[in-house]
Amino acid sequence: MAVNNLWKSPQRAIPDDAETMRQEREADEALVRVAESFDKKKLEEELKKYENSSSNVKAFSILLS
Amino acid sequence: MANQPKPLEFATVTDLASFQTALGINAAVKQTSYIYEYLRGIKVSTLVIEPVYFDRDYLHEFSAFYSSSAKGYNNFCKRAHFFSDAIDRAVVEAAAGGSKDAQARMQAAYQGFSVIRPIDAAPFGRTVLHWYTDKELDFNPRVEKPSRDYKCHLCGIELTVFGLAWQQQDQGVSACATIGLWTTLHSSAFNERYAIPTTVAITQAAHKSLSLGARTFPSRGLFHQQICEAIKEFGLAPYMVEGDQTAPVAGSNFPRSFSPDKFCNTVASLVRSGFPCTLVGEVIRPGEQTRGGHVNVCVGFRAQPSLQLNQIYADGDMAALYIHDDNIGPAVRFTVGHYDSVTCAVTKDTTKPMCLMPDNPAGATNIAASTYGIFVPAMILAAVEGDLRTSAEVLIQKGIIIRAEIDALAKADATARKQALPSLTVGTQYATAATYVGDLLHERLSNRPAVLARVRLGLIETVGPMSLYVGIVRLADANGPIVDFLYDTTDSDFNHPLFVSVCYDAVYAGYLGVLNKVYPGYFDRIITAY
Numbered sequence: 001m002a003v004n005n006l007w008k009s010p011q012r013a014i015p016d017d018a019e020t021m022r023q024e025r026e027a028d029e030a031l032v033r034v035a036e037s038f039d040k041k042k043l044e045e046e047l048k049k050y051e052n053s054s055s056n057v058k059a060f061s062i063l064l065s
Numbered sequence: 066m067a068n069q070p071k072p073l074e075f076a077t078v079t080d081l082a083s084f085q086t087a088l089g090i091n092a093a094v095k096q097t098s099y100i101y102e103y104l105r106g107i108k109v110s111t112l113v114i115e116p117v118y119f120d121r122d123y124l125h126e127f128s129a130f131y132s133s134s135a136k137g138y139n140n141f142c143k144r145a146h147f148f149s150d151a152i153d154r155a156v157v158e159a160a161a162g163g164s165k166d167a168q169a170r171m172q173a174a175y176q177g178f179s180v181i182r183p184i185d186a187a188p189f190g191r192t193v194l195h196w197y198t199d200k201e202l203d204f205n206p207r208v209e210k211p212s213r214d215y216k217c218h219l220c221g222i223e224l225t226v227f228g229l230a231w232q233q234q235d236q237g238v239s240a241c242a243t244i245g246l247w248t249t250l251h252s253s254a255f256n257e258r259y260a261i262p263t264t265v266a267i268t269q270a271a272h273k274s275l276s277l278g279a280r281t282f283p284s285r286g287l288f289h290q291q292i293c294e295a296i297k298e299f300g301l302a303p304y305m306v307e308g309d310q311t312a313p314v315a316g317s318n319f320p321r322s323f324s325p326d327k328f329c330n331t332v333a334s335l336v337r338s339g340f341p342c343t344l345v346g347e348v349i350r351p352g353e354q355t356r357g358g359h360v361n362v363c364v365g366f367r368a369q370p371s372l373q374l375n376q377i378y379a380d381g382d383m384a385a386l387y388i389h390d391d392n393i394g395p396a397v398r399f400t401v402g403h404y405d406s407v408t409c410a411v412t413k414d415t416t417k418p419m420c421l422m423p424d425n426p427a428g429a430t431n432i433a434a435s436t437y438g439i440f441v442p443a444m445i446l447a448a449v450e451g452d453l454r455t456s457a458e459v460l461i462q463k464g465i466i467i468r469a470e471i472d473a474l475a476k477a478d479a480t481a482r483k484q485a486l487p488s489l490t491v492g493t494q495y496a497t498a499a500t501y502v503g504d505l506l507h508e509r510l511s512n513r514p515a516v517l518a519r520v521r522l523g524l525i526e527t528v529g530p531m532s533l534y535v536g537i538v539r540l541a542d543a544n545g546p547i548v549d550f551l552y553d554t555t556d557s558d559f560n561h562p563l564f565v566s567v568c569y570d571a572v573y574a575g576y577l578g579v580l581n582k583v584y585p586g587y588f589d590r591i592i593t594a595y
Contacts, residue, residue, distance in 0.1 A: 001371040004205070006379035006492045006541040007337070012595075013544060018571035025478075025575035034477045035583040038470055046377065046465050049309035049327045050458040061277070062318050062358040064242040064345060065234075065286030 068141055073220075074114040075153055078104070087112050088145055088181050090188050096233055099394035099434060100179070100189070106197050107176050108149040113157065113219065118144040120180045122232070122247075123190055125263040130237045130282050131184075142190060143181040146219060150174030161220040168222055177226040178217055187235035193228045194395055196365075205370045207387065208333070211252040211341040212364065229341070229364045231395035232264075239264040242287035243271070244391045245360035246295055249341045249448050255301070258450070262299055270298035286358065289345050289444060296448045304340075306331050306445040306458060314418050315406040316356060317347065319443035325401055325419045326381035328442060330493075332363050333380030334457050335447050338495035344388070344421075346442040354409045359440065361390040372490055377468065379492040379541065386421065393434050398424045404439055411439060452533045452555060453495065459558040464491040464538040467550060471540065474576045487542045494539075495554065498531040505537075509546065509569065509594070516594055520567060523592045528565045535564065540573075547573045565590045 025031065076087035084101045085092055120142045131138040152171060159167035180190035193215045199207050212229045230251045234244045243264050251261055262270070271291035272281045279285070287295075293303035308321035308328075332342045342363040347356035365387035368380060387396045403417040404410065411422060420441045423434040468491040475487045496505060502521055510517040524531075536552035549567040556562050568574040568591055581588040 001373060002488060002543045004368055004370055004372050004379055004490075005545050006490055006539055007368075007494075008545070012546065012569050018595075022571045022575045025572075025579065028478075028579065030481065031474050031478060031576070031579045032582050034474055035470065035579055038473055038583075040466070040469075043465060043469055047462055049324065050461045050465070051309075061288045061290070062347075063286040063288060064292075064358040064360045065236075065240040 068117060068139075071116040073154070073157065074112075074116055076112040076114065077151075078110060078112060084112075087114065088143070088179075088188070090181065091185055094186070094188060094233075095436070096189055096392075096394050099397070100192070100194075103194060103197065103394060103396075104147055104176065107147075107195055109147040109176050111148040111150065111152045111174075113146045113148065113152055115144045115146075115219070117141050118180065120144070120182075120190055122263045122265075123180065123182050125265040126182075126235070126238045129265045129269075139183045142183065144178055144217075145181060146178045146217070146224070147176040147194070148174040149176050157220060157222075160222045171222060172224055175224045175226055177228060178215075180232075182235075184235055184237075187233045189231075189233040192231050192395060193226050194231075195226050195228055196396065201367065201370075205367060205384070207365050207367050208337055209365045209387075210337055210339045213252070228395070229389065231389040232391065234391045236285065237283050238268055240284050240286040241360045241391050242289075242292055243268045243284060245343045245362045245389075246271075246292055246448070248362045248364070248389050249343050250299065250301075252339065252341050255448075255450075259300060267295050271295040273298060289446070292343070292345075292360075292446060299448075300451070301448040302451050302453070304335075304447045304449050304456065308443055310418070314441075316354065316409070317406070317441070317443070318356065318358065319347065321443060322418050323442055325415075326378055328419060328445070329383045329401065330378045330380045330461060331445055331457060332386065333366060333368065333383065334461065334493045334495075335445070336363060336366055337380075337492075340447040340449060340495075341389075343446040343448075344440070344442045345444040345446055346440055348392075348438055348440050349404070349409045349420075350438040351436065353438070356441070359392075361388050361392075361440065363388050364396065372488075375488050376490055377465065379490040385424065388421070390423075390437075390440075393423060393437055397434060399440070400424050402439070404441070409439075450534070455536060455552070455554045455556065455558050455561055457493065457495075457536075459561055460493045460495075460536040460538060460552060463536075463550070463552065463561065464493050464540075467491070467538060468540055470580060471573065471576050474579060475542075475573070478576075489540055489542050489547075492539050492541075494537050495534050496537060497533055498535050501535055501537065501549075501551065505549075506567075506594075520592055520594045524565065524567075527592070528590060531564050545569075548577070563587065563590075565592055567592050567594050569594045571595055 078084045081101045127140045177194035179192040181188050182190045217224045234240045268284050271287050275294045296303040308323040310322045348359040367384040369382045386399045389395050399421040402422045404420040405412045420439040423437050472489045479486050532555040534554045538550040540547045547570050551564045553562040577588045
């Protein structure tokens with residue numbers, strides 16, 4: 001398992017050939033094809049959990065005591 | 066008879082009985098045991114008590130309700146200050162006389178205060194206690210963002226404690242819903258612009274436009290719609306999130322429940338932003354199958370320390386939540402679990418509905434938490450500033466989509482290069498633009514001053530004026546944060562514009578360039594932070 005470091009401060013290491021990889025990627029048509037054919041349908045179940053319900057104050061009433 | 070002056074009282078606390086005696090609290094008040102254990106945990110040994118103290122909240126309660134009770138309640142309270150050092154009258158005299166050493170000694174030992182009301186069944190008024198020791202500070206610290214500094218004055222000595230106020234419900238002017246909202250509105254998010262209302266003001270505001278035929282006082286509780294109306298009365302906006310599980314749960318009065326990852330992700334997103342989460346749900350007492358509507362407030366949490374492979378949300382689970390529950394006490398440690406909705410017993414079966422369980426500290430005889438049962442959340446409610454118009458749910462949706470798109474590119478690229486596949490996680494929070502440019506960027510780039518300066522100037526000079534609050538979607542892989550996407554929070558959820566992408570990694574900056582070819586103009590504003 002990986003450490004949960006999303007909100008932590010250690011500085012990210014940069015690969016030595018990052019600049020080369022970046023230049024290569026600018027002309028990388030294969031990745032553009034991946035992005036263009038990206039299938040959002042697979043996300044639908046995950047996105048459904050976060051359907052915006054924040055404005056829906058529901059009609060049922062339960063006394064909170 | 067007019068109120069009579071009394072000298073300060075000094076008490077040494079050695080056990081629960083001496084604690085109750087010093088405060089003049091009835092032994093039947095169940096919250097006392099938890100608070101005593103809490104204070105024992107933070108090494109409190111001495112109480113300094115102001116025996117005649119006017120408390121703003123209680124004076125309003127007295128005015129609205131207790132002044133016309135036949136019992137003849139006093140209009141003053143006691144205020145007890147807690148110290149983890151032997152603070153006696155000599156020390157207080159020296160500090161009051163201006164001794165810096167004595168003042169420093171008192172501040173170093175100061176662990177908070179509690180207003181003790183002259184209400185036998187509900188003596189604990191406004192109580193602010195210092196957070197107990199964070200044993201995982203170095204590698205997985207608690208998130209305590211909603212807490213703030215409280216300043217007290219004792220004999221001219223200023224004492225400061227960092228925490229968030231808690232109190233018991235008295236069922237005269239307040240039940241759990243009013244208390245929950247009162248704690249929420251004490252939060253650091255609202256310090257500079259809004260006044261903190263009293264419990265009386267909150268209950269009255271809840272009934273102002275939506276009384277539903279119920280008496281205002283004595284208050285037996287509020288409906289969740291009344292909580293939302295009260296928030297609006299104080300100039301803030303109610304933000305409510307319902308559970309994602311639509312299948313009915315046996316015995317529940319709420320139509321929806323939460324999956325653990327939606328609950329944890331949403332709470333983390335809001336609490337990390339400084340917004341306490343008012344949790345609306347049901348309590349199931351031990352050995353019973355009846356449920357009672359209840360409200361408590363999540364004021365902190367500890368993230369899960371490590372992630373599963375390909376875990377989507379960095380905050381999809383939590384090691385612990387810290388909840389102000391008026392039935393127990395402040396900052397009660399709860400853990401996420403599951404329960405059998407037919408037997409109402411806790412179960413290890415993770416397919417069953419989720420619940421929250423109070424977690425007794427080892428060795429504590431914490432009666433209140435032991436008899437509490439379990440809490441089943443059905444809604445999360447926050448009070449946010451009106452400027453913050455977009456919802457956390459849409460922000461999380463943006464994060465899900467962006468993560469999936471970049472994940473597809475990164476995995477395709479790694480496969481082509483015969484490298485290990487990356488595992489990306491996403492998290493969200495809100496921050497003021499000033500906090501992002503200031504504290505959050507400093508956390509990331511403090512050891513690279515030239516890059517930090519370039520990024521800060523780039524945000525100010527090339528992005529254009531940003532909204533007061535920005536929505537932050539952060540992506541990370543095993544090496545740490547990759548990119549922050551900063552969203553405008555002053556538009557609609559439908560538009561939800563992206564201000565800028567701050568990219569910490571050259572490789573992923575390349576992926577954003579690819580995405581910008583597919584969605585022209587969406588990712589064209591990138592600031593490189595490497």
